[in-house]
Amino acid sequence: MAVMEYIDAIRLAMKEEMERDESVFVLGEDVGVKGGVFTTTKGLMDQFGEMRVLDTPLAESAIAGVAIGAAMYGMKPIAEMQYSDFMFPATNQIISEAAKIRYRSNNDWSCPVVIRAPIGGGIFGGLYHSQCPESVFFGTPGLKIVAPYSAYDAKGLLKAAIRDPDPVLFFENKKCYKLITGDVPDDDYVVPIGKANLLREGSDITVISYSLPLHFAMQAAEELEKEEGISAHVLDLRTIQPLDRDAIIAAARATGKVLIVHEDNKTGGVGGEVSAIIAEHCLYDLDAPIMRLCGPDVPAMPISPPMEKFFMLNKDKVKESMRQLALY
């Protein structure tokens, strides 16, 4: 067991999988010689050579297209989008090709590709380096989407994604890269895709979230427990597609008061679907209107630091929402 940063856990997952399986390879902009702009792939080229760590042109559609083709041919590509913001030129390949290959070939072909993309703001990145594109891909049958919040989950989910026989979008949170450290076992474990994770049990309110805001929720939950005696039940979705319905329903039933938190903007976000699942299944268990705390519906992350701060979620915002719900 080693304590490591979130980014190290991602790197370790790739390293272990590349060691385990010769067909796993990495491709993306500056992933090779430079080792990635965030150093996520640092050292991989030295270890595995340039045939397995490919520096690509600045063309996300090509990165996705090449990866999809290789995956169909039996390889296990890990395609890196430098920032998830740059992923949109590749949406056609991802949504119209990767997601649909198994279905349209009547199960003859599959596409075991992993597409890694850093999401989220709070890094003074402004419009092109801060987006949360989950909602663009969310709701596309055939795609799996995971979004780890801890170092442990980052390693386990990435390994699960690489071993998955179908396309998986791996949304790692770039603010978590260096901010979050945690215990990561050395052994070969996977975190199953499609299973949510109950982080905390409580009796007053249920918080459902994924990725970075879970840290705010956990801190807020600690403080609220200590300061005001409010006990929060916190569920990490871990996989945002397919959603773990059973876990969501169970978590909602636990307290009857649900707060859904994510950084992606509210309208059309994952929270809407989570909320719909609860509304469909838990009407008679609800004790309060379902609440969502999300990024504002504005076009882009502002570059101005005070405005970025306004845009971003933080512990205080989450705590206040949790308190409101508890008081309801």
Place this chain on the structure above:
Amino acid sequence: MSENQKLTDVTMPQLAESLVSATIAKWLKKPGDSIEQYEPICEVITDKVNAEIPSTLDGVMGDILAQEGQTVNVGDIICRIAVASGEGTAPSPQPAAAASASPQQGAGSEEGSMRFRYSPAVQTLAAEHQIDLSKVQGSGMGGRITRKDVLAYIEKGGAAQGQGAPAGSASFPSAQAQREAVQPSGTSPFQGLQHQTPAEPSPPLGTAIPDVRHSGLHLTESPKIPTIEVEGMEGGRSEYFIDVTPMRNAIARNMRQSVTEIPHAWTMIEVDVTNIVLLRNQLKDEFKRKEGVNLTYLAFLLKAVVNAIKDYPIMNSFWAVDKIVVKRDINLSLAVGTEDSVLTPVIHRADQKNIAGLAREIEDLARKTREGKLKLDDMQGGTFTVNNTGSFGSILSYPIINYPQAAILTFESIVKKPVVINDMIAVRSMANLCLSLDHRILDGVICGRFLQRVKDNLEGYTLDTKLY
């Protein structure tokens, strides 16, 4: 449980678009006074007018948060009004005192708006355990019964026996406290905070409550503007200080804005008002008898000015940077001075009024100004200002334009003078008219013509001129 009273915050309303704050002049209601909707609760002084703030609801005055003399920003809370709800008995002083000692309890019983809104979870649990929800104390927002309240009630055996075991699991304090309120026999560290128990039944409807109300009208007789003069702290022989009142502040701001933004130019004309003097002398007593108001020279002047503006509508305009906005209605602002201020109430649609109507308007506005009864409507919408500077003996003045209007005209003292007419010297009643103009909009020629038209109108009055 008897009285669920809800405290409603009353905020300083936006009395006018430009208003950002107002000063509380006088509270007309004291804590404990009952208040009817639309009844004035306090007087406020603003830049523009003194106004009364009406209550928006029926209730009882709670805390007064803004003291007399305090300047409060628009939107800030000035007081709280308790609105009786639930079983509708008037609040008795006893529980209110207890409530303030126990904020957590207070939060629960502060308002009962959600007391009977049951969530699906609450109804499900109540049905499962056959619980009478009217017996469960709500700890949620607005007195709402939460799912946890029901669970706690069940846990305490409230469903079946009505005699409960001590509290089991820990919970956050308000729920705990509420639980204890339901089961007074339970031992709890919060017991001391209880202020309501079911053992103490509410007084039946109609029971007389000891009189805690006060007649609230004008209990304090402090001046509207609390401190005007302050003695200098050290020595203080050679000078003393006058606090700037909101009114003074508004005058200062408007004057400075006008002279800094508007390039003023000035011109004057002398008018022979002998005919008006004769005409007025002939009509004034009968007019006073018939109409009850004084027939002033000013009414004649206003009519002459309005008619001249009709001929030169550009006088009735204001500067809007890339446009000049010409107003169709002629709303005359009238400068009315008091001992320590000057106000410019407005005669709306002055072009629709005859001399008698104008005389009445002048009288009305002057009276309202003296009595401090001007309403916001009386102060807004002016398009051209007239100042009767002659009334205090001036023969020449250089007025500052009433921002954002285009011009201001003064009517100076009527003075008998030797005047040459047809190479003969005659004694005539003469008066000066002074005009300050916004030189961005107006130039000498147009203003000269305008003044000439006013002069012609004034000199055109004859003994046959009709007032109506």
